[in-house]
Amino acid sequence: MSNPAECTDEQLMISLCEGEDTALEPLVKRYQNDVFRFCLHYLGDLETAREITQETFLRVYTARERFDPERLFRPWMLCIARNMCLNVIKRSKLVPMESLEGMESASTAATPAWYPATEHPLEGVLADERRRTLLHLVNSLPEDARELLMMRYFEQMSAREIAEVLETTEGAVRTRTHRALNQLRERCTGKLDGLI
Secondary structure, three states, X not given: OOOHHHOOHHHHHHHHHOOOHHHHHHHHHXXXXXXXXXXXXXXXXXXXXXXXXXXXXXXXXXXXXXXXXXXXHHHHHHHHHHHHHHHHHHHHOOOOOOOHHHHHHHOOOOOOOOOOOOOOHHHHHHHHHHHHHHHHHHHOOOHHHHHHXXXXXXXXXXXXXXXXXXXXXXXXXXXXXXXXHHHHXXXXXXXXXXHO
């Protein structure tokens, strides 16, 4: 294996399949934070998210022979993580998805990219109120809509990646995302109407 830092994820997986166990380490370094954040969205518990993150990489290792090098690694790995999170939820009867407000306060991640930074204090207060309102409205959506919006806008995944994680088609992902955004728009309109 050449320099692991220069290898693609898929090349590292091929090396892992060929018996080069050291190829797993660069994948863990690249994706441990992404997988943790992804699991935290589902589980809402820091410790459980850490455990499932570790277990995800163990599953990547044990399932390495089933990896298709024609597929992208990241969605394949996130599909494993999602399935493990859903299993934990079923076993423990947890609330299916952590509220985005709870996840945001639990996470040490920076402010989401869609939340604009402002200079003026009043603008900051107004932006903070808009953000809280938006998160509240997203949390009021059905679980499947929240899941899609989390993957698309918080994880910034493409329709193709989401389709691979959810084991569906890109067209279905686009349709469901469009529907989720329409639901969110309706709730935003209703919320604004209620404030007038």
